[in-house]
Amino acid sequence: MKSSNIYTDLASELRDIALTEYKSEALNGIESEEYRQGSIKITWVKVTNKSGEKAIGKPVGNYITLESPLLRENDMAAHEEAVKAMCDCLGKIHNLNKHSTVLVIGLGNWNVTPDALGPKAVSKLLITRHIKETLPDVLDNGVRSVAALSPGVMGITGIETLETVKGLVERVKPDLVIAIDALASRSVSRINATIQISDTGVAPGTGMGNKRKALNEDSLGVKVIAIGIPTVVDAATLANDALDNIINSLSELSPPDNQLYSMLNGLPSGDKYLLIKQLLDPYAGNMFVTPKDVDAVIERLSGIIANALNISLHPGITKEGINRYMY
Numbered sequence: 001m002k003s004s005n006i007y008t009d010l011a012s013e014l015r016d017i018a019l020t021e022y023k024s025e026a027l028n029g030i031e032s033e034e035y036r037q038g039s040i041k042i043t044w045v046k047v048t049n050k051s052g053e054k055a056i057g058k059p060v061g062n063y064i065t066l067e068s069p070l071l072r073e074n075d076m077a078a079h080e081e082a083v084k085a086m087c088d089c090l091g092k093i094h095n096l097n098k099h100s101t102v103l104v105i106g107l108g109n110w111n112v113t114p115d116a117l118g119p120k121a122v123s124k125l126l127i128t129r130h131i132k133e134t135l136p137d138v139l140d141n142g143v144r145s146v147a148a149l150s151p152g153v154m155g156i157t158g159i160e161t162l163e164t165v166k167g168l169v170e171r172v173k174p175d176l177v178i179a180i181d182a183l184a185s186r187s188v189s190r191i192n193a194t195i196q197i198s199d200t201g202v203a204p205g206t207g208m209g210n211k212r213k214a215l216n217e218d219s220l221g222v223k224v225i226a227i228g229i230p231t232v233v234d235a236a237t238l239a240n241d242a243l244d245n246i247i248n249s250l251s252e253l254s255p256p257d258n259q260l261y262s263m264l265n266g267l268p269s270g271d272k273y274l275l276i277k278q279l280l281d282p283y284a285g286n287m288f289v290t291p292k293d294v295d296a297v298i299e300r301l302s303g304i305i306a307n308a309l310n311i312s313l314h315p316g317i318t319k320e321g322i323n324r325y326m327y
Helices: 011-022 050-056 076-093 117-123 129-134 161-172 235-253 259-265 269-284 294-313 319-324
Strands: 030-037 040-047 061-067 101-106 145-149 176-185 194-198 224-234
Touching: 011 030, 011 040, 011 050, 011 061, 011 194, 030 050, 030 076, 040 050, 040 076, 061 076, 076 194, 076 294, 101 117, 101 161, 117 176, 117 224, 117 294, 129 145, 145 161, 224 235, 224 294, 235 269
Parallel strands: 101 145, 101 176, 176 224
Antiparallel strands: 030 040, 040 061, 061 194, 194 224
16 A cells, blocks of 8 residues: 555545455455445444554544535535534544533644635634633533634644644643544545544644644543545546546457557556656646635535534534534
8 A cells, every 4th residue: 555655534545445455355454334324425444453554554443434425515405414424423433421621623724725624614613611611600511611723734833733732732621632624535536525534633734745743642642533524636646547537438449459458457556656646746746636616615514514513512402403503
């Protein structure tokens, strides 16, 4: 898997790559389950041991992927389904009681739209910690103590994100940290159409080859749930997928014994990707691309995440009342 050097943050994609490279239908240390909830396809990948960690490069833990092409569209019914599915998944991996305090971190650069998912989601959350502390009688047990921060990126602040969040955790003493971040994907079809939830924390920028210090239980001393949506794709991936489509189309029209297409089809995907990346580097460099309507899409997706968290974190807000909190 490492030899292919493909940029992605999604555990489901890393599992698929590992299955292809190891030529095996079952990887030791990797368990997976797929099911549907309405229009949402849910893939649950579980890394159970060090062998699984080595196979896909992800720590031991749970990785839940929710997929639907309708997520990127202005489809309120599909968005409500996504919110409900997120609530169900979050409820399976967090263990909160009515007295728990939650700290939500919106990772990313609010000045760069594809990277602004975290800060935008945080801006739409129902924040209650200050009310719980100063006016406790105003809020009942249907509302948990929730605080949030968008710490920016090191290029703006000059401070490593972990340093900021760690200081905040020491002061606030939350029972759970939730980090929201924009991700990178290997597949164009998953851009703005996939939500990944994991209970292993997050290393900002990993999928784009710009790894920062991880926010996880080891570094913060508290459980960290990561929520992310892939908003960009590596330019070499686009070229690689386009080349695959061209080869497949031409090979269907050519004689079955055509040696050129047989050779191209037999080229390992990792080797082909590296070749394309090397050819692009002098011209395009380390380029990532995003759809042209990313402004409107990020606005909608951040609303989905915020609404799911508002319902999941506050027992008094029910799934049936999600329209009261949408956007």
